[in-house]
Amino acid sequence: MLHCFPPLKAALGRSFPPSGRPHSQIFFEEGKRLVGVGPQSLRRCRKLIPCGLFLLVLQLTMGKEKVHISLVVIGHVDAGKSTTTGHLIYKCGGIDKRTIEKFEKEAAELGKTSFKYAWVLDNLKAERERGITIDIALWKFESPKYFFTVIDAPGHRDFIKNMITGTSQADCAILVVASGVGEFEAGISKEGQTREHALLAFTLGVKQMIVAINKMDDSSVMYGQGRYEEIKNEVSTYLKKVGYKPAKIPFVPISGWEGDNMIERSGNMPWYKGPYLLEALDNLNPPKRPVDKPLRLPLQDVYKIGGIGTVPVGRVETGVIKPGMVATFGPVGLSTEVKSVEMHHESLPEAVPGDNVGFNVKNVSVKELRRGYVASDSKNDPAKGTQDFTAQVIVLNHPGQIGNGYSPVLDCHTAHVACKFKEITEKMDRRSGKVLETAPKFVKSGDACMVILEPSKPMTVESFQEYPPLGRFAVRDMRQTVAVGVIKSVNKKDLAAKGAAKKK
Structure with a gap:
């Protein structure tokens, strides 16, 4: 019997309600078989599902689709970004049970059980680098209000280029700061990446920020309020210099490893009265999407997919992209028809700002397009x-x-x-x-x-x-x-x- 979102998602293997589907189409379990139902079949399924459950499923599916928010996770190397992000994806995300079990088994074989959250992320990263998957759904998790897509931003200096291109697509940043004695000081120093990442996030237009003060379980911190206040004050001072308003930023004391204040309130820090991390994410303001502007979609990658053809991938920054549109790619001026638009294996009638999509184009080889090109509408201020x-x-x-x-x-x-x-x-x-x-x-x-x-x-x-x-x-x-x-x-x-x- 389906009760609410997580079981529905586990059963369906996808977000619920599915993106790009009419909200009137609902799913239910008939024995072990999942069936998609349109409004015309509601009478039939009314007989198959108990009354209360029928209304619940109907309520869930008729509700508005959740707003998508792109999230960048930034901070100094070893602050715990992978563990923290992996924890959120693991507990609230789009990874199916079998994948998690596979990762856990591999982690155990390598004696890395304690790293299972970071392991989830590292495996996804490796798969992505090997080009096995372009399914950004694996990098998704959800809060009661929003769907989040995680844009990875590793902390080493070499990755700053990716962070800049990634951050320019983010609606919100989680700045992860390690609270361990010596660790925090190294990250916030002039040589550390905490300052540079925060400054870049602000310059690149990331208006909303959450600071996660991580590793509160560290033996030098022991969930202490004093250390939390000390770090909060120092980070606030710097963020204010950069241009953020610290009064509007939640500073959440967490342990990405132990799970304190991640997806529920921790009993280890009774002195902390603010939101836990998932709650802080749920409290974000929904970003305003510039749908009315002409299309601009900077390409992140271009793939050749067997049986489909050339598929550029990127995030819609302004405007709308839809099948049948003639797209012009700046700076080269190449124009071609968009055959289909997809997000997380769902075909879309159109994609709007904030959507990370792949789209299939006619008669264009992979060699003709590259990262950094910009897709636009040939009839409405095409990119030059x-x-x-x-x-x-x-x-x-x-x-x-x-x-x-x-x-x-x-x-x-x-x-x-x-x-x-x-x-x-x-x-x-x-x-x-x-x-x-x-x-x-x-x-x-x-x-x-x-x-x-x-x-x-x-x-x-x-x-x-x-x-x-x-x-x-x-x-x-x-x-x-x-x-x-x-x-x-x-x-x-x-x-x-x-x-x-x-x-x-």
């Missing part, structure tokens, strides 16, 4: 290439001076392209915006400036005002983020439209 663009840049951390001709790598949405500082037009006060100097010879750490930038390769960017997710970037050099920027205007390249070659 970029001649150059003007941006306000804040230099955060450069050991020397930056002058005209400087050519670092820019990470903007999913694009990773070297761009030249063609002309630094003015230096300004980073808080008031007042111009301090025109045509400065150079700028250094702490300075804000207006710069004309020129990409070294074809690239699609937009002004922050028109398309925020495509109008902010990080400047990477010497394996660190040296500056961040917001695009004010773009000088676009008009390309001759190229249609996909028709198959003879």
